[in-house]
Amino acid sequence: MNERDEFLRDRVRPDPPRMPPRPPGPRAGGPRYTAPAPQPEPHDRGWRRALNLLTFGLVRPRPSAAQLQEAQCVAAIRTVLRGNYKVGVLGKGGVGKTSVAATVGSLFAELRGHDRVVAIDADTAFGRLISRIDPASAASFWELTADRDLRSFGDVAGRLGRNSAGLFVLGGEPASGPRRVLDSAIYREAARRLDRYFTISVIDCGSTMDAAVTQEVLRDLDALIVVSSPWADGASAAARTMEWMADQGLGTLLDNTVVVLNDSDGHADKRTRAMLAREFVDHGQPVVEVPFDPHLRPGGVIDVNREISPATRRKFLELTAMIAGLFAEDRT
Numbered sequence: 001m002n003e004r005d006e007f008l009r010d011r012v013r014p015d016p017p018r019m020p021p022r023p024p025g026p027r028a029g030g031p032r033y034t035a036p037a038p039q040p041e042p043h044d045r046g047w048r049r050a051l052n053l054l055t056f057g058l059v060r061p062r063p064s065a066a067q068l069q070e071a072q073c074v075a076a077i078r079t080v081l082r083g084n085y086k087v088g089v090l091g092k093g094g095v096g097k098t099s100v101a102a103t104v105g106s107l108f109a110e111l112r113g114h115d116r117v118v119a120i121d122a123d124t125a126f127g128r129l130i131s132r133i134d135p136a137s138a139a140s141f142w143e144l145t146a147d148r149d150l151r152s153f154g155d156v157a158g159r160l161g162r163n164s165a166g167l168f169v170l171g172g173e174p175a176s177g178p179r180r181v182l183d184s185a186i187y188r189e190a191a192r193r194l195d196r197y198f199t200i201s202v203i204d205c206g207s208t209m210d211a212a213v214t215q216e217v218l219r220d221l222d223a224l225i226v227v228s229s230p231w232a233d234g235a236s237a238a239a240r241t242m243e244w245m246a247d248q249g250l251g252t253l254l255d256n257t258v259v260v261l262n263d264s265d266g267h268a269d270k271r272t273r274a275m276l277a278r279e280f281v282d283h284g285q286p287v288v289e290v291p292f293d294p295h296l297r298p299g300g301v302i303d304v305n306r307e308i309s310p311a312t313r314r315k316f317l318e319l320t321a322m323i324a325g326l327f328a329e330d331r332t
Helices: 003-011 046-054 065-077 097-111 129-133 141-146 153-157 184-195 212-218 232-247 251-255 270-282 310-330
Strands: 085-090 117-122 168-170 200-205 223-228 257-262 287-290
Touching (some): 065 097, 065 310, 085 310, 097 117, 097 129, 097 200, 097 257, 117 129, 117 184, 117 212, 141 184, 184 200, 184 212, 200 212, 223 310, 232 251, 232 257, 232 270, 251 257, 257 270, 270 287
Parallel strands (some): 085 200, 085 223, 117 168, 257 287
């Protein structure tokens, strides 16, 4: 075991100071989701679907274990939620943080049809979230917060982008033109306006933990996703992130944190990835291992229905279900 592995083993899960839990109940003025979601049926694929079609529905093979697991994840994602909820996505540059944020947000939007879901780009280092969701949109914090005539959801939606899954998006700093630096006050005002209409917000955070905007985001989260590469150096960076959270008194949020080992370039070593996952799990952090997917690598719009592989979709369904479960536990 090398020095990096020893660092991870010793520091991946420090003993965080405990914070008193938030009182249960929805935030004032937040949207509500009250209708119980129907139990999903596992989707037929491959030879099961072919056999069903050939026999005109007379023969329906039992669903596979993967189909049953997918159905369970979908049911968890559709669990009844009241109020509004925020999940942040953290990670150093190059680990696929923005891809994870866009994919989780898209799955929430697709599967929670009665709710509104928005992704927010709070990365002050020229974040690219809007390019993964709706690159044609010019929506940003400044237009949303400057408009004093936002009296309805339609008014707010007109200041946002949207993808085919139904995920809305608020862009951050523009990629061209004069630079406009996002600050805590602008973020706070935008979040306040969005909370009136959106049940779930997925916030793509900056990689600088002590930045004022990042700290503003962390103070108001219900759950967190920490994205890491499947290598020891990436995992040690994730461990340092969680150690910093403990030092900052964010123990409750740390308890609601999921680690994603994301193979963003296809070069992951299975043995190393399995070892890192085991280290995080042994220290109490749930882990989801996302395989390499060429659709997520180029940087274009993410399509969670037609272009990501079934294996990748299953892993992101698992991740999204975990976050939904943390949301539900947070208010019970």
